[in-house]
Amino acid sequence: MDFTAYALLLTCAFCALFYLLWPRKSSKHLPPGPYPLPIIGNLLQLGKNPHHSLTKLSKIYGPLMHLKLGSVHTIVVSSPEIAKQILQKHDHTFPGRKARAVTRAHDHHETSVACLPVGTKWRSLRKICREQMFSTQRLDTSRGLRQEKLQKLRDYVQKCCVNNRVIDIGEAAFVTSLNLISNTLFSLDFADYNTDSSQELKEIVHRLMKVLGSPNVADYFSIFGSFDPQGIKREAEICFGKLLNKFDGIIDSRIQQSVNNSTKKNDLLEALLEISEGNQSELSRNDIKHLLLDLFVAGTETTSGTVEWIMTELLRNPSVMSKAKYELKSVIGENVQVEESNISKLPYLQAVVKESFRYHPPGAFIARNKGENELEINNFVIPKDAGVIINIWAIGRDPSVWSNPDSFEPDRFLNSEIDYKGHNFELLPFGSGRRICPALPLAHRMVHLMVASLIHNYDWKLEKGMAPEEVDINEKFGLSLQKAIPLKAVPFTQ
Known part of the structure; x- marks a missing residue:
C-alpha cells in the first residue's frame, strides 16, 4: 500500500474521533498555509511530485508557508530572500536534519555526515572530506584519474559512433x-560500458535515492515509527546492507594487502585507514563505511543525472x-582532449551548466530542522523542532526571480555574477552555509x-527520428530528480 493510501486510511479511521480535539492553527503567529485535515494534516496535498505541489501552494499562500504533516510542523520556503535568512543569517539555529525512519536503517543516522547535527563528530567528518578528497590540492593530484575515465567515455562514444549505435546517455554518465x-x-573500477556490470549497483543507488526521498508515514506519526508500514526502512536496510557488505570486503582486502606490505594506494580509503589506525575514537x-556510503551514493546519482539533464x-x-x-572548437580546437x-x-x-542547475536542480529541496x-522571520513564528523545506525547484522557476523561467536560456548567465557556490540564494543546487555539499x-x-x-567532437541525433521538441522532460521524484524516460541518442560525425 502506498503513502497516499495509508494517509486516506488514517483519515477514515480517525477523522470522527479526533476532529473536535484537533488543534486549530493560530493564524496570528504561524505563516499562512492550507487548512489541515484532522490527524493527517496536509499530507494528501504533497502528491506524487511534492516539489510541484508545494510550488503551486506557495503561489496561493506565499513564499513562507506552514503545513501540518501528520503531527509535524513544516515550514516551506520558496524565495531566495527567506532562504538566505534560514541558511545564512540564522544558520546556527538550524543544526541539521531530523533523523528519519529511512536513515535509521543500519543506524546510518548516527554516523552519516549528511544526517549528523552540527557538532564535534560532524565537524571531524567534514574536515576529513575537505582535506582528504575535495581540497584543491587533492583534486589537482587526482586530475589524471579523471582524464583516464573521461577517455574511456570518449572511446565508448567513438565505438557507438562508428557502429551507429544508440547510447543511453544517463547510463553512460552513470558508469563514468x-x-x-x-x-x-578504492582505486577500483566498478563497471564497464554497455555491459550488465553496473546494473546491480545502479539499481541499488536508484532504489536508495527513491526511498530516501519518499514521504513516509512513520516520519509523521511516531506511533508508526517501529512498524514501518510502507516498508521504506526495510528497503533501505536491504540497499544499505548490500553496499556496506561490499565495502567491508574491500576494507578487509586492503588491510590484508597492508599486512603483506603491498604498495599503498593513493585513495580515500587508504587515508581513512591511516587516520583510524592513529585514533579509532576519531x-x-x-564510521569509515558509512562515510564511504554517503560519498558513493551521492557522488554517482547526482552527477550522472545532471549530465543527462544537460x-x-x-x-x-x-x-x-x-x-x-x-x-x-574555438577555444580548445578539434580532436583535442578537454582539460x-x-x-x-x-x-x-x-x-549551460548553471542554467541546467536552475531548471533541473539535482534535488528539489534543501531540508533543515x-x-x-522558536524563531521569528518576516513577523511569523517558526516553531521549535519544525521541519524546514527550502523548495529550490520553485525558486528556479519563479518569474519574480527569473525572466522566462520556463525556458532553457543559458545566455541569462553570460556576464552575470550569479554562481552556485552557496552565495547566490536564487541558485542553490548544492545548498549553502555550513551544510553545503562538500563534493561541490x-x-x-x-x-x-x-x-x-x-559534445566536443560529436554531433547527436535522437533515436527513431524523434524531433527535439518531442524529448520528454518529466521527472521521477526522489532524493534526486531523475529523468523519467531515459535519454537515448546516436553520436555521429560530419
Whole structure:
C-alpha cells in the first residue's frame, strides 16, 4: 500500500474521533498555509511530485508557508530572500536534519555526515572530506584519474559512433561517475560500458535515492515509527546492507594487502585507514563505511543525472548545442582532449551548466530542522523542532526571480555574477552555509568535463527520428530528480 493510501486510511479511521480535539492553527503567529485535515494534516496535498505541489501552494499562500504533516510542523520556503535568512543569517539555529525512519536503517543516522547535527563528530567528518578528497590540492593530484575515465567515455562514444549505435546517455554518465567515485575511494573500477556490470549497483543507488526521498508515514506519526508500514526502512536496510557488505570486503582486502606490505594506494580509503589506525575514537571502521556510503551514493546519482539533464536540454535546443560546440572548437580546437584548466575559458559551457542547475536542480529541496527555540522571520513564528523545506525547484522557476523561467536560456548567465557556490540564494543546487555539499568542487569539474567530452567532437541525433521538441522532460521524484524516460541518442560525425 502506498503513502497516499495509508494517509486516506488514517483519515477514515480517525477523522470522527479526533476532529473536535484537533488543534486549530493560530493564524496570528504561524505563516499562512492550507487548512489541515484532522490527524493527517496536509499530507494528501504533497502528491506524487511534492516539489510541484508545494510550488503551486506557495503561489496561493506565499513564499513562507506552514503545513501540518501528520503531527509535524513544516515550514516551506520558496524565495531566495527567506532562504538566505534560514541558511545564512540564522544558520546556527538550524543544526541539521531530523533523523528519519529511512536513515535509521543500519543506524546510518548516527554516523552519516549528511544526517549528523552540527557538532564535534560532524565537524571531524567534514574536515576529513575537505582535506582528504575535495581540497584543491587533492583534486589537482587526482586530475589524471579523471582524464583516464573521461577517455574511456570518449572511446565508448567513438565505438557507438562508428557502429551507429544508440547510447543511453544517463547510463553512460552513470558508469563514468561510478568508476570515478570507485577509483577515488578504492582505486577500483566498478563497471564497464554497455555491459550488465553496473546494473546491480545502479539499481541499488536508484532504489536508495527513491526511498530516501519518499514521504513516509512513520516520519509523521511516531506511533508508526517501529512498524514501518510502507516498508521504506526495510528497503533501505536491504540497499544499505548490500553496499556496506561490499565495502567491508574491500576494507578487509586492503588491510590484508597492508599486512603483506603491498604498495599503498593513493585513495580515500587508504587515508581513512591511516587516520583510524592513529585514533579509532576519531574514526572507527563503522564510521569509515558509512562515510564511504554517503560519498558513493551521492557522488554517482547526482552527477550522472545532471549530465543527462544537460544533454537533454542541448538536444531539445539545437541552437544552444551549436553555441556550446562552437565555443569548444574555438577555444580548445578539434580532436583535442578537454582539460580541467580549460573550464574557466569556456563561459558559455559554464552558463549551460548553471542554467541546467536552475531548471533541473539535482534535488528539489534543501531540508533543515529548527532547534529547540522558536524563531521569528518576516513577523511569523517558526516553531521549535519544525521541519524546514527550502523548495529550490520553485525558486528556479519563479518569474519574480527569473525572466522566462520556463525556458532553457543559458545566455541569462553570460556576464552575470550569479554562481552556485552557496552565495547566490536564487541558485542553490548544492545548498549553502555550513551544510553545503562538500563534493561541490569535484562535481563542478566532472559535470563540465563530461558534457564537453560528449559534445566536443560529436554531433547527436535522437533515436527513431524523434524531433527535439518531442524529448520528454518529466521527472521521477526522489532524493534526486531523475529523468523519467531515459535519454537515448546516436553520436555521429560530419
